[in-house]
Structure formats: C-alpha cells, structure tokens
Amino acid sequence: MTSPARSRRGGTHSAAPATRSAGWALAVILGLVCVVAGLVSGRPDTVALAAPFALLAAAGRRSGTAPAAPAAAPVTDPVTGSAAAAATPSWAAVAVRVAGPRDRPAGGRLRLQLQPADPLRAGASSDRLVTVLLASPGCPPDAMVLRAGEDCPLLADGPPSGEADILAYGWAGSTADLMEDTAFTAAESVRVSILPRPGALPARPVSRRLRGLAGTHRSRRPGEGSDVRSIAPLRPGDPLRRIDWRATARRSSDQDRIMVRGRFADAEASVFLVIDQAHDLPDRTADWFSAAAARLAPGSLHLARSAAATVAASYLSVGDRVGLDDLSGTRRALRAAAGSRQLEQIRARLAGTEVIPRRRRRRDPAPPQGSVVLVFSPFLDAEAARLLLLWRAQGHVVAGIDCMPPLVRTETTAAQTASVRLVLLRRRLLLDGLRRDGVPVFTGGSPDADVVDGDRAVSGDRPAGLSGPELELGAGLLLLSRETARRGGAGAPRGPVDPTATPPRDGR
Amino acid sequence: MSRATRGGTARSGRAVPDRPGMVPLWLVRGATALLAVLLGAVVWNGSAWIVLPALLAVGAALLPSIGLASVTLLLLIVAYAVNMPAGSPWLLAFVAGLHALLVLYLLLVRLPLHGWISRSALVRIGVSFARVQILAQPLAVLALILGDAGSSLVVVVAGVVAVIGWALWLVSRRRTERR
Numbered sequence: 001m002t003s004p005a006r007s008r009r010g011g012t013h014s015a016a017p018a019t020r021s022a023g024w025a026l027a028v029i030l031g032l033v034c035v036v037a038g039l040v041s042g043r044p045d046t047v048a049l050a051a052p053f054a055l056l057a058a059a060g061r062r063s064g065t066a067p068a069a070p071a072a073a074p075v076t077d078p079v080t081g082s083a084a085a086a087a088t089p090s091w092a093a094v095a096v097r098v099a100g101p102r103d104r105p106a107g108g109r110l111r112l113q114l115q116p117a118d119p120l121r122a123g124a125s126s127d128r129l130v131t132v133l134l135a136s137p138g139c140p141p142d143a144m145v146l147r148a149g150e151d152c153p154l155l156a157d158g159p160p161s162g163e164a165d166i167l168a169y170g171w172a173g174s175t176a177d178l179m180e181d182t183a184f185t186a187a188e189s190v191r192v193s194i195l196p197r198p199g200a201l202p203a204r205p206v207s208r209r210l211r212g213l214a215g216t217h218r219s220r221r222p223g224e225g226s227d228v229r230s231i232a233p234l235r236p237g238d239p240l241r242r243i244d245w246r247a248t249a250r251r252s253s254d255q256d257r258i259m260v261r262g263r264f265a266d267a268e269a270s271v272f273l274v275i276d277q278a279h280d281l282p283d284r285t286a287d288w289f290s291a292a293a294a295r296l297a298p299g300s301l302h303l304a305r306s307a308a309a310t311v312a313a314s315y316l317s318v319g320d321r322v323g324l325d326d327l328s329g330t331r332r333a334l335r336a337a338a339g340s341r342q343l344e345q346i347r348a349r350l351a352g353t354e355v356i357p358r359r360r361r362r363r364d365p366a367p368p369q370g371s372v373v374l375v376f377s378p379f380l381d382a383e384a385a386r387l388l389l390l391w392r393a394q395g396h397v398v399a400g401i402d403c404m405p406p407l408v409r410t411e412t413t414a415a416q417t418a419s420v421r422l423v424l425l426r427r428r429l430l431l432d433g434l435r436r437d438g439v440p441v442f443t444g445g446s447p448d449a450d451v452v453d454g455d456r457a458v459s460g461d462r463p464a465g466l467s468g469p470e471l472e473l474g475a476g477l478l479l480l481s482r483e484t485a486r487r488g489g490a491g492a493p494r495g496p497v498d499p500t501a502t503p504p505r506d507g508r
Numbered sequence: 509m510s511r512a513t514r515g516g517t518a519r520s521g522r523a524v525p526d527r528p529g530m531v532p533l534w535l536v537r538g539a540t541a542l543l544a545v546l547l548g549a550v551v552w553n554g555s556a557w558i559v560l561p562a563l564l565a566v567g568a569a570l571l572p573s574i575g576l577a578s579v580t581l582l583l584l585i586v587a588y589a590v591n592m593p594a595g596s597p598w599l600l601a602f603v604a605g606l607h608a609l610l611v612l613y614l615l616l617v618r619l620p621l622h623g624w625i626s627r628s629a630l631v632r633i634g635v636s637f638a639r640v641q642i643l644a645q646p647l648a649v650l651a652l653i654l655g656d657a658g659s660s661l662v663v664v665v666a667g668v669v670a671v672i673g674w675a676l677w678l679v680s681r682r683r684t685e686r687r
Contacts (some may be wrong), residue, residue, distance in 0.1 A: 044654040049603060051644040051648065052640050056610070129632060147631075154526060
C-alpha cells in the first residue's frame with residue numbers, strides 16, 4: 001500500500017524560453033545548398049528541393065521573433081530557498097503524480113500520471129510537443145513524446161516497502177515543425193512511501209508480568225476476568241453477584257455456607273519492537289559492493305519492516321500494546337499503545353525507516369516493564385546481540401528476528417567473495433552465541449511471502465525447540481508462546497481468539 | 509498501438525506507458541532509416557556506393573548526432589542534383605521525402621534510444637508537415653513546368669501566377685483562422 005505519496009514537482013533548475021533549434025540552422029543550410037546547386041547546374045527542379053527547407057526556416061524565423069509564450073512563475077528551490085533564475089514556459093511544464101491504486105499487490109507496479117500543462121490555458125497554441133525524459137533507478141533514460149496537454153499514465157517499479165525515489169524526470173518543449181524548442185528542464189524526483197504489509201498473524205508470546213486491567217490475557221492477579229480462579233465460602237465484602245449457586249448446592253449440603261466464585265484479572269501484554277536500521281543488505285551480494293543507484297529490490301530492511309508490521313498487527317488485533325524504537329537512536333521511540341491507529345502509526349514509522357548509521361547514545365533503549373522485546377536485525381554487529389542479552393537479564397521475554405534475506409551469491413571478484421564469507425561467518429558466530437545463551441532467534445521469512453502460519457510451520461520437519469536453528473517467525477513465536485505459558489502459567493489468551501479480528505479502535 | 513507494445517509485460521524496471529496509442533521509438537527510427545535508404549536507392553540507381561549513404565542513414569536514425577543527419581541529407585541532395593535527369597517526376601517524392609527526413613531526424617536526434625511517441629504527437633507532426641507540403645508541392649510542380657516548357661512564356665507566367673495566388677490564398681486563410 002502506498003501512503004499518501006509525495007510527488008515533488010517542478011523545481012526548475014535550468015530553463016529558458018523557446019528559442020530556434022539547431023534544426024532551423026540545418027534547414028537554412030540545406031535550403032542554401034539546394035539553391036546553389038540548382039543555380040550552378042541551371043536546373044529549376046533542384047532549386048525546388050529548397051522549398052520545404054525555406055518554408056521551415058521562414059516559420060522558425062517568424063516564431064523566433066514573435067513574443068515569447070507566457071512563462072510560469074519562478075519556483076523556489078526547495079534546497080537553497082532561492083527562486084530559480086529563469087522560468088520555463090508554462091505550456092511545456094510537466095508534473096508527475098502518483099495515481100494509485102493504493103492497495104497494490106506486493107511486487108506490483110505503481111501507477112503514475114504524467115501531466116503536461118494545458119497549452120491553451122497557458123496562452124500558447126496547442127500545436128506543440130512535449131518531450132519527457134524518464135529514468136527509473138538503475139535504468140537508462142527513456143523518452144516520451146507527447147502533444148502538449150496530453151496526459152499519459154505510467155507504470156513504474158516501487159520499493160517493496162519504505163520511502164524511495166522511483167522516477168527522475170525532466171522535459172523540453174518544441175513546436176510541431178521542430179524549428180523551435182525550449183531548454184531541458186529537470187524536475188525533482190518522484191518519491192513514494194510504501195507502507196509494509198502485515199502478513200498472516202503469528203502467535204503472541206507474552207510475559208508473565210502482565211499489566212493493565214483490560215485485555216485478552218489472563219493474569220495471575222485476582223480480579224474481574226472470566227477465568228475461574230477459586231471457589232470459596234462467602235466472606236464479608238464479596239459482591240453478591242459472585243455467588244455460585246450450583247457450587248453452593250453441591251458443596252454445602254445443609255445450606256449453611258454460601259460459595260462464591262473467584263476469578264483471575266484480565267490484563268494486556270506490552271510488546272516492544274526494535275528495528276536495526278544501520279544496514280540494508282540486498283539479496284544479491286554483488287549489490288553490496290555497487291556504487292550505482294540502488295535497485296528497488298527487497299533487502300534486509302524490507303524484511304524487518306514486514307516482520308515488524310506483522311507482529312504489531314498480531315498483538316494489536318487482540319488489544320495488546322505495541323511500541324517501536326530503533327537501534328540508531330535517531331528518532332524518539334513510539335510509545336506503546338493499542339488500537340488500529342497505533343498500527344497505522346507503526347506502519348508509517350516503519351515505512352520511514354531508512355539506513356542510518358548507528359550513533360553513540362547515552363543510554364540503551366528501555367522497554368516497558370514486563371514486555372516482550374523483539375529485535376529485528378540482520379545481526380551484522382554485536383549491538384543487537386548485546387541488547388538482547390541485556391534485556392533478557394532484566395527479565396523481559398526477548399527474541400531476535402534475523403532479517404537477512406535469502407542471499408543470491410553474485411560476487412564478481414575474489415575479494416568480494418572473501419568479504420561476503422567473512423560477514424556471513426561473523427553473523428553465524430553472533431547467532432550461535434545468542435542461541436547458546438538461550439536467546440531465541442527466528443528468521444524473518446522470505447521478502448515477498450507472508451509470514452507463515454505458526455501451526456503449519458511447527459508441524460513440519462523443523463526441530464521442536466527454541467534452540468533449533470532457522471526457525472521461521474511464525475513457528476518461533478508459537479513455540480515461544482508455549483514456552484512462556486508453560487513457565488509462567490499466566491499470560492495465556494482467555495479463550496479462542498479470532499486471529500483475523502481487527503484491533504479495537506483507539507483503545508489506548 | 510496494441511496492448512502488447514505497452515511495455516507492462518516485462519519487468520525490466522523501466523517506467524512504461526500504460527495506455528494505448530503509444531508508438532515505440534524503434535518503429536520511428538526504422539521508418540526513418542527505411543525512408544532514407546529508399547530515397548538513396550532512387551538517386552544512386554543500383555550503384556554499389558549506395559552502401560555508404562545507407563549506413564550513414566541508419567546511423568543517423570540510431571545515434572544522437574546532428575552531424576550524421578546533416579551529412580545524410582546533403583548526400584541525398586547532391587546525389588539528386590548529380591544523378592537525377594532534369595524534369596524527373598521523382599522531384600515531387602524528393603521534396604516530400606527530404607522534408608520528412610529532416611523532421612524525423614530532428615525529432616530523433618535529441619531522444620535517447622528507447623522511448624515512445626504518442627499517436628496524437630505524430631498526427632501533430634504530420635499536420636505541420638502537410639502545411640509545408642501544401643505549398644512546397646505546387647512549387648515543385650512549377651519547377652517541373654519551368655524545366656519542360658521554359659521557352660513558353662505563357663505557360664511559365666500562368667504557372668507562376670497560379671502558385672503565387674495559391675500561396676496568397678493560403679496565407680490569407682491562415683490569418684483568418686488565427687483571428
């Protein structure tokens with residue numbers, strides 16, 4: 001899905017009013033050659049060859065001396081803040097906007113709308129052409145010649161998620177006889193923001209230390225939930241509506257004691273998602289070393305966005321609270337909250353994540369007490385592992401989500417191969433160390449596939465246990481939820497929960 | 509143009525138009541090269557030397573070089589002046605062909621190799637071409653008349669008067685349309 005996509009248009013960098021083209025000079029030269037050749041050879045038919053060239057030159061000379069078409073107002077340069085020095089003729093201006101559809105399929109193409117200005121509204125004749133040059137990232141430029149004022153829809157590749165420049169473009173205008181043209185005007189790139197799509201909702205492991213008095217999880221505290229905790233004789237202060245008449249009839253044969261039913265309190269889980277945005281590794285290893293414009297291919301950051309959106313949607317669908325932070329420490333953490341609006345905020349925040357080098361921060365991120373902490377990282381350095389161990393020691397339920405995409409080994413040199421092997425070896429050591437220390441690490445799934453359903457994943461050939469290698473996100477979370485439920489005896493959902501249920505609206 | 513040429517079929521990463529009525533530029537380049545070779549074949553009249561201007565014409569249609577386009581057009585004009593007999597009816601085809609070649613080369617010379625042009629833009633170019641030809645063709649016919657009946661003063665004067673009258677009528681009609 002695209003967020004309200006931005007198409008930054010119109011910053012004119014080099015523009016000039018229409019002038020005679022090189023074709024006008026060529027027409028003059030060809031006409032003179034015909035006339036001279038005809039006069040020298042004494043042949044009027046050779047002189048007649050000059051007729052179209054002379055007429056074209058006359059048309060170009062007339063339009064070149066005519067007053068220029070109205071020009072668009074100068075556009076302020078968004079970078080420098082200064083007005084552009086020259087304005088382009090308004091009939092030649094072209095805008096590109098994102099035309100939707102908003103809910104495009106994964107891997108689909110974005111629909112853009114190319115809109116040259118209306119020449120009649122700009123005070124020019126409609127007898128004009130507009131040439132638009134388009135360049136997608138990593139592709140050579142293409143041309144599109146349109147009549148002035150003629151729209152043209154485009155299909156362009158967009159990123160699988162996140163923000164990216166998807167199209168650089170510029171334009172030049174000319175008359176239909178091509179004797180007059182305008183200078184090429186470059187516009188700012190079209191930038192879009194694609195929200196990550198939540199996949200199939202996985203299981204929801206929760207901490208033993210649940211908080212709050214509302215939610216779908218059973219806490220260990222007595223309260224007003226629906227799960228029965230005990231049946232005991234009525235004591236002063238017990239509300240009368242807790243009286244269990246069946247239990248009274250069963251246990252108090254002489255009717256001298258009245259039995260009341262005690263219940264567990266309901267509680268909500270708190271989840272803290274942490275994104276490691278220091279790296280974005282493409283699936284093709286040759287692209288790790290490429291200095292060219294990045295392809296719009298899924299990378300580790302896209303995997304992290306998708307997995308985080310899936311986990312957030314899963315918890316928020318049952319009324320839990322979800323917060324979001326990043327390891328780079330560039331933005332304030334998104335505080336844990338519940339509701340559908342929180343899901344949209346998380347997706348928008350995830351879409352805005354881009355590669356930012358990790359900077360030194362005064363103190364480590366602090367998850368809320370009793371929360372489940374999930375770190376989404378490709379685990380290329382020790383920072384994510386260090387924080388996972390730290391939070392685990394503080395009593396949180398922690399898990400790492402390995403967001404390295406399935407790699408396609410396309411290195412071209414021995415040095416590149418050695419570098420990739422070293423990176424993968426270091427990663428393997430980090431992951432093995434985490435698993436040895438009891439921190440579960442799951443794979444984030446394939447970049448274009450939804451996170452698999454937990455039950456189906458567990459029923460396969462995978463080893464049953466959190467220490468098993470290469471557990472996928474759905475299966476890993478299911479095992480982790482069983483593990484936490486077995487250890488704590490609390491935090492289990494209150495009953496069958498519809499995983500497709502939408503989160504309650506604004507239930508913060 | 510059919511939907512098959514609308515570019516959305518292959519995931520090449522390029523931005524492609526998503527509507528009918530877009531003509532790929534390779535078709536225009538091919539037509540331009542073919543037109544230049546056909547005109548060259550007429551004036552070179554089966555000589556093996558046609559290979560050279562043909563190569564130039566194809567190169568001018570593919571490469572963004574105004575020099576190649578100029579040399580190709582000059583070769584055609586000079587070859588016509590040298591090889592074509594006076595009074596040949598091929599003059600009418602050459603007046604239109606050279607004009608079309610100039611316009612097509614000027615269109616292609618500033619475009620990258622890959623792209624599209626809309627049908628309505630081609631129609632605009634065609635209308636502009638026809639506006640010039642509507643005056644250039646009578647001039648070519650007058651030149652043929654002058655070549656054939658140069659000694660007959662009456663025919664020459666009648667032809668000149670007719671062309672001038674035609675030109676004046678066109679100019680006055682254009683002015684009326686503008687108002």
